[in-house]
Amino acid sequence: xxxxxxxDTASRLLVINLIFREGMLNRSYMPxxxxxxxxxxxxxxxxxxxxxxxxxxxxxLVYRGYEINSLVENSTYEETAYLLLYGRLPTxxxxxxxxxxxxxxxxxxxxTYDVIxxxxxxxxxxxxxxxxxxxxxxxxxxxxxxxYESQEEMGISIIAKMPTIVAAIKRAVxxxxxxxxxxxxxYTENFLYQSFGERKSKEVTRILDSMLLLHADHGMNASTFxxxxxxxxxxxxxxxxxxxxxxxxxxxxxxxxxxxxxxxxSIGSPEKVPEAIGRMLESKEKIMxxxxxxxxxxxxxxxxxxxxxxxxxxxxxxxxxxETAIKIEDYMIERLGSKxxxxxxxxxSGIAYKAIGFEPELFTPIFAVSRITGWVARDLEYLTxxxxxxxxxxxxGESEIKSYIPIxxx
Ligand code: ACO
Numbered sequence: 001x002x003x004x005x006x007x008d009t010a011s012r013l014l015v016i017n018l019i020f021r022e023g024m025l026n027r028s029y030m031p032x033x034x035x036x037x038x039x040x041x042x043x044x045x046x047x048x049x050x051x052x053x054x055x056x057x058x059x060x061l062v063y064r065g066y067e068i069n070s071l072v073e074n075s076t077y078e079e080t081a082y083l084l085l086y087g088r089l090p091t092x093x094x095x096x097x098x099x100x101x102x103x104x105x106x107x108x109x110x111x112t113y114d115v116i117x118x119x120x121x122x123x124x125x126x127x128x129x130x131x132x133x134x135x136x137x138x139x140x141x142x143x144x145x146x147x148y149e150s151q152e153e154m155g156i157s158i159i160a161k162m163p164t165i166v167a168a169i170k171r172a173v174x175x176x177x178x179x180x181x182x183x184x185x186x187y188t189e190n191f192l193y194q195s196f197g198e199r200k201s202k203e204v205t206r207i208l209d210s211m212l213l214l215h216a217d218h219g220m221n222a223s224t225f226x227x228x229x230x231x232x233x234x235x236x237x238x239x240x241x242x243x244x245x246x247x248x249x250x251x252x253x254x255x256x257x258x259x260x261x262x263x264x265x266s267i268g269s270p271e272k273v274p275e276a277i278g279r280m281l282e283s284k285e286k287i288m289x290x291x292x293x294x295x296x297x298x299x300x301x302x303x304x305x306x307x308x309x310x311x312x313x314x315x316x317x318x319x320x321x322x323e324t325a326i327k328i329e330d331y332m333i334e335r336l337g338s339k340x341x342x343x344x345x346x347x348x349s350g351i352a353y354k355a356i357g358f359e360p361e362l363f364t365p366i367f368a369v370s371r372i373t374g375w376v377a378r379d380l381e382y383l384t385x386x387x388x389x390x391x392x393x394x395x396x397g398e399s400e401i402k403s404y405i406p407i408x409x410x
Pocket of ligand 1: 294345
């Protein structure tokens with residue numbers, strides 16, 4: 001039998017699965033707490049994918065068979081987005097068509113700009129982003145359609161609009177006029193142009209493009225999973241992406257780079273690091289930008305982003321921040337490296353974004369400008385073999401059935 005070839009854990013899961021399917025679960029021979037329990041679903045495989053994989057012990061990140069370093073060296077954000085979405089590198093004409101599609105869909109209407117202006121500064125920029133994407137969904141003609149083609153069209157449209165929305169949020173926060181997308185520019189050039197009102201150097205544009213490419217997909221992380229859970233109900237792509245944005249906002253996920261930079265800047269200089277970080281560790285604080293659920297070695301993305309932070313801060317007032325970060329890394333590796341705690345991608349990305357000219361409140365929205373492709377690609381892939389997500393929780397509450405006591409007698 002095929003089951004004989006499976007490992008103990010896999011056979012156990014198979015048996016449990018069969019028992020559930022047949023509706024045979026009965027506390028007398030299968031107590032609920034015997035079902036495999038994994039806090040935070042750590043290690044649980046809940047879907048199959050051809051999009052990418054992470055080797056957390058060797059420090060590899062692969063998109064559709066290509067190592068991330070080779071994509072950073074040779075590819076662009078648009079080309080990598082095509083690869084993630086369609087499974088292979090495009091030909092020249094396929095890439096031109098895809099890029100044109102993105103450009104055609106990159107504008108947002110006046111009402112959306114108005115909403116962004118009205119809510120600017122009321123709460124975190126990620127809340128503005130969540131609201132803007134959700135708002136666009138309310139006037140999409142496809143919003144209620146659940147067929148694959150409509151979901152794909154919605155996904156491409158959101159990818160295309162993401163830089164426009166995030167740049168608009170930046171300008172609204174700073175009380176500046178909005179700048180509409182320029183169809184002669186690439187995805188990243190347009191994002192920079194709409195954000196700053198001018199074109200940045202080739203070097204800065206290339207670095208930001210690579211950073212967007214590096215963050216585009218990363219397994220079934222919290223925001224990707226949140227988005228997949230929503231799409232698995234056959235809800236629409238706008239709702240799924242809004243869920244992804246909501247999850248990315250949290251400081252344990254996308255919000256870490258903003259906090260990491262604030263922490264590095266508040267420490268101020270390399271010589272203050274041992275005392276400041278030592279104190280934080282004593283009080284069991286998590287050091288933002290360190291540790292990862294999957295990587296137990298140096299995050300390969302962090303290695304690359306560190307070189308960008310180095311390049312961008314040379315000869316600038318941010319150099320001291322970079323040097324302080326280097327000292328924090330050395331100190332943390334000495335203290336926690338043996339536990340598999342190393343810098344993650346968020347540790348140096350804040351310094352690089354700041355050196356480009358973005359303020360910390362924009363860091364997580366920039367992450368979304370990149371990760372949008374991973375969300376859409378994984379949502380679409382999941383739809384091709386959809387099964388609604390429905391894990392269970394282990395009940396550890398009262399075991400006795402109680403009699404109801406009327407409120408006046410409690
Ligand atoms: N600072 C200090 N100690 C840490 C850190 C940290 N950043 N991360 C983990 N540890 C400690 C844990 O407390 C644990 O200690 P213990 O053995 O005494 O209990 C030990 O190291 C092992 O931790 P893990 O179980 O490997 O961590 P887990 O997988 O639960 O958490 C997480 C991963 C949430 C990313 C965590 O490392 C963290 O909170 N980091 C800071 C936030 C951050 O940088 N998030 C960005 C992640 S990357 C991304 O989302 C793009």
